[in-house]
Amino acid sequence: xALVSNKVGEKPWTRRLWVAFFLGPxxxxxxxxxxxxxxxxxxxxxxxxxxLTPARWVGLDNYxxxxxxxxxxxxxxxTFYFIVGYLPLVLVLxxxxxxxxxxxxxxxxxxxxxxxxxxxSAWVAVALLWKWLLNPRxxxxxxxxxxxxxxxxxxxxxxNWAMPSIILASVWKDLGFVMLxxxxxxxxxxxxxxxxxxxxxxxxxxxxxSITIPLLSPTIFFVVVxxxxxxxxxxxxxxxxxxxxxxxxSQVLVGEIVxxxxxxxxxxxxxxxxxxxxxxxxLVTLVQLWLQKRTVHYQ
Amino acid sequence: xxPRFRILxxxxxxxxxxxxxxxxVACGDNTxxxxxxxxxxxxxxxxxxxxxxxxxxxxxxxxxxxxxxxxxxxxxxxxxxxxxxxSxxxxxxxxxxxxxxxxxxxxxxPDHLKDLDAMIKAFNVVNPNxxxxxxxxxxxxxxxxxxxxxxxxxxxxxxxxxxxxxxxxASKGVLKDLTQxxxxxxxxxxxxxxxxxxxxxxxxxxxxxxxxxxSDVVLYYNKDLFDKAGVAYPNDNWTWKDEIAAAQKITDAKxxxxxxxxxxxFFEFYKMIAQNGGAMFDASGKPTLNSPQNVEALKFMLxxxxxxxVSPGEADLTSQPDADTALFKAGKLAMWRTGIxxxxxxxxxxxxxxxALEPGNTTKAHQFFSNGVVVSNKTEKADAxxxxxxxxxxxxxAAKIRVAASWELPALSNQSLFDEYxxxxxxxxxxxxxxxxxxAVPPPVIERQSELQDIVTKELxxxxxxxxxxxxxxxxxxxxxxxxxxxx
Numbered sequence: 175x176a177l178v179s180n181k182v183g184e185k186p187w188t189r190r191l192w193v194a195f196f197l198g199p200x201x202x203x204x205x206x207x208x209x210x211x212x213x214x215x216x217x218x219x220x221x222x223x224x225x226l227t228p229a230r231w232v233g234l235d236n237y238x239x240x241x242x243x244x245x246x247x248x249x250x251x252x253t254f255y256f257i258v259g260y261l262p263l264v265l266v267l268x269x270x271x272x273x274x275x276x277x278x279x280x281x282x283x284x285x286x287x288x289x290x291x292x293x294x295s296a297w298v299a300v301a302l303l304w305k306w307l308l309n310p311r312x313x314x315x316x317x318x319x320x321x322x323x324x325x326x327x328x329x330x331x332x333x334n335w336a337m338p339s340i341i342l343a344s345v346w347k348d349l350g351f352v353m354l355x356x357x358x359x360x361x362x363x364x365x366x367x368x369x370x371x372x373x374x375x376x377x378x379x380x381x382x383x384s385i386t387i388p389l390l391s392p393t394i395f396f397v398v399v400x401x402x403x404x405x406x407x408x409x410x411x412x413x414x415x416x417x418x419x420x421x422x423x424s425q426v427l428v429g430e431i432v433x434x435x436x437x438x439x440x441x442x443x444x445x446x447x448x449x450x451x452x453x454x455x456x457l458v459t460l461v462q463l464w465l466q467k468r469t470v471h472y473q
Numbered sequence: 474x475x476p477r478f479r480i481l482x483x484x485x486x487x488x489x490x491x492x493x494x495x496x497x498v499a500c501g502d503n504t505x506x507x508x509x510x511x512x513x514x515x516x517x518x519x520x521x522x523x524x525x526x527x528x529x530x531x532x533x534x535x536x537x538x539x540x541x542x543x544x545x546x547x548x549x550x551x552x553x554x555x556x557x558x559x560s561x562x563x564x565x566x567x568x569x570x571x572x573x574x575x576x577x578x579x580x581x582x583p584d585h586l587k588d589l590d591a592m593i594k595a596f597n598v599v600n601p602n603x604x605x606x607x608x609x610x611x612x613x614x615x616x617x618x619x620x621x622x623x624x625x626x627x628x629x630x631x632x633x634x635x636x637x638x639x640x641x642x643a644s645k646g647v648l649k650d651l652t653q654x655x656x657x658x659x660x661x662x663x664x665x666x667x668x669x670x671x672x673x674x675x676x677x678x679x680x681x682x683x684x685x686x687x688s689d690v691v692l693y694y695n696k697d698l699f700d701k702a703g704v705a706y707p708n709d710n711w712t713w714k715d716e717i718a719a720a721q722k723i724t725d726a727k728x729x730x731x732x733x734x735x736x737x738x739f740f741e742f743y744k745m746i747a748q749n750g751g752a753m754f755d756a757s758g759k760p761t762l763n764s765p766q767n768v769e770a771l772k773f774m775l776x777x778x779x780x781x782x783v784s785p786g787e788a789d790l791t792s793q794p795d796a797d798t799a800l801f802k803a804g805k806l807a808m809w810r811t812g813i814x815x816x817x818x819x820x821x822x823x824x825x826x827x828x829a830l831e832p833g834n835t836t837k838a839h840q841f842f843s844n845g846v847v848v849s850n851k852t853e854k855a856d857a858x859x860x861x862x863x864x865x866x867x868x869x870x871a872a873k874i875r876v877a878a879s880w881e882l883p884a885l886s887n888q889s890l891f892d893e894y895x896x897x898x899x900x901x902x903x904x905x906x907x908x909x910x911x912x913a914v915p916p917p918v919i920e921r922q923s924e925l926q927d928i929v930t931k932e933l934x935x936x937x938x939x940x941x942x943x944x945x946x947x948x949x950x951x952x953x954x955x956x957x958x959x960x961x
Contacts, residue, residue: 225624226645421934
């Protein structure tokens with residue numbers, strides 16, 4: 175700021191006014207719909223409020239109730255199940271796809287666009303599509319399986335298969351996003367490294383392990399951070415595909431939060447749950463930052 | 474600013490004043506403001522990497538809010554024309570200063586807005602000075618919107634509540650006690666209402682609402698399938714045993730024909746246990762989820778799928794939202810417990826069908842649902858509100874419009890109002906709709922109703938999946954429901 179304002183030849187306060195003027199609407203919106211609600215939810219997490227009657231201060235009761243609620247622990251378990259299933263799959267497949275799309279293939283621009291298409295589609299539409307694909311009786315997936323003699327499972331209607339179904343749909347949708355980021359990372363790697371390595375006799379797998387992955391590690395790290403935060407907040411696809419069912423077998427944390435707030439009118443309890451989720455994400459991100467120092471190589 | 478950019482300064486001023494103008498204009502119109510600011514919030518959210526989960530809830534709140542559609546139904550124009558049409562003498566006494574009340578409804582939109590309009594027109598004939606402004610929201614978002622309105626002290630003067638939600642609103646003290654208004658109104662007779670429906674909107678001896686409509690659940694049956702299997706049609710004396718015997722004869726798994734079907738969820742469960750002499754709560758309100766009668770009833774519900782195999786399982790239905798409707802319409806389901814609101818949907822099927830009383834076990838019981846209208850305790854227009862709800866729920870004019878439109882049924886005891894309804898076929902035995910009322914059982918309702926419904930349905934789903942037995946499911950439910958009843 176100081177750098178520029180010296181050049182301007184305007185009084186600093188007029189400049190500040192302009193800055194405030196242009197940032198104002200955005201900041202106001204952010205204040206009204208983000209900062210204030212977040213702070214309010216922190217206060218609210220120590221109260222019981224059903225919107226209809228005045229809020230009542232309950233101290234740490236909400237947090238205590240949370241920790242003793244089997245539904246919360248189930249939701250947490252299912253959220254971790256989702257992460258453990260989704261994250262490695264989307265990373266490995268995304269990396270594979272990025273490497274493939276980085277080759278000099280004919281029509282690779284078109285392929286890239288096709289792979290990116292699910293990313294820009296609305297989750298509701300994608301989830302509905304997968305609901306049809308995975309329909310045990312009339313769905314395409316079980317029909318294909320039947321061609322090779324496999325009797326497909328009940329997918330979203332089977333408590334053991336509901337979460338894998340959601341993971342499958344999520345990987346399919348987010349693959350393009352991961353591919354795109356990794357592709358950008360790949361293209362930023364200077365060809366010098368590859369030339370030098372090939373002079374030393376490296377090729378194929380060795381090249382990937384010793385050159386590509388280390389040099390790609392900042393991008394991979396970024397993808398992991400983003401994907402992890404997003405997958406802690408997984409909700410849309412669950413809501414549309416299974417609504418947490420069957421028999422609660424795919425209910426996730428945000429699903430619990432939404433139910434408690436907007437179905438059961440327990441805004442205090444839902445706020446407490448939101449903050450526990452925040453703390454979790456925060457902790458995991460800290461661990462990641464710590465790991466970053468050991469595993470990520472910057473050029 | 475660098476010298477070469479100086480030329481942009483007037484332009485910046487222009488852009489700035491444009492934005493200012495936009496903000497001013499937007500402030501005049503609420504929806505626009507929300508749209509603008511929400512967009513801002515979304516970008517902000519996207520920019521933050523580790524946005525705390527609280528934002529998700531906040532975002533959900535903002536998305537839920539604009540879902541409301543406003544339909545200004547009764548216009549002042551309608552009111553004035555109506556006023557001109559009536560004899561001035563009678564209306565002059567009734568009319569006072571012009572007053573506008575808001576009416577918030579979920580059941581009118583989208584199919585019955587015209588009918589509601591017609592009722593308001595008829596209302597304005599006798600009350601030309603009262604304008605009823607209609608606001609609607611779909612059922613899914615209605616209660617979120619309503620809560621927000623009540624919380625922000627902008628509750629509509631009159632709003633619609635179904636019986637299940639009524640209890641929680643009444644006990645939170647946000648509804649106007651109508652007892653006085655009813656007593657003061659010489660032309661009001663509570664006996665015009667069907668007593669059970671009128672009583673449903675009372676709490677602690679006070680009348681907090683008037684019943685607007687009712688519906689119940691009966692047994693639909695496919696006559697052709699019964700004929701083909703050579704089985705006698707269901708009659709009033711049928712029990713569960715008769716249902717099973719018929720279902721076993723009719724079921725033909727190879728042809729995909731099933732004997733009977735009912736979903737395994739809260740509302741079916743409360744009725745089935747009532748048919749077996751059970752209940753979720755005893756007279757003092759203590760939970761009795763795992764009573765032997767209840768266990769037996771649940772076991773019966775599950776056996777139809779599991780051991781008897783006379784009902785289509787998950788794989789056959791694939792739980793599509795209307796799979797049971799589709800199955801019945803396709804002529805592949807002989808008996809189907811469902812609501813009278815399905816008459817319209819199945820009226821054009823290519824086979825003969827009718828309805829009967831539901832088979833009971835130790836006793837008869839039928840589900841009973843009712844919507845009512847209530848007045849906000851914050852309204853300053855209680856008199857006008859009272860006139861409207863009285864007209865809307867109990868006038869012959871409104872009732873006739875409702876019956877003609879098949880917009881559920883008015884909760885009135887005067888049977889002659891239903892002549893038109895009873896004449897329509899199919900089903901031929903429409904009087905069953907009213908006969909079922911003799912053994913109607915309203916759903917059990919507690920303050921934390923949605924939670925009750927969800928946990929019961931979830932535990933029943935586990936039992937249906939075979940994860941727990943009927944006994945275990947209800948044993949698990951007993952303490953969970955008890956916990957819901959504890960003061961928070």
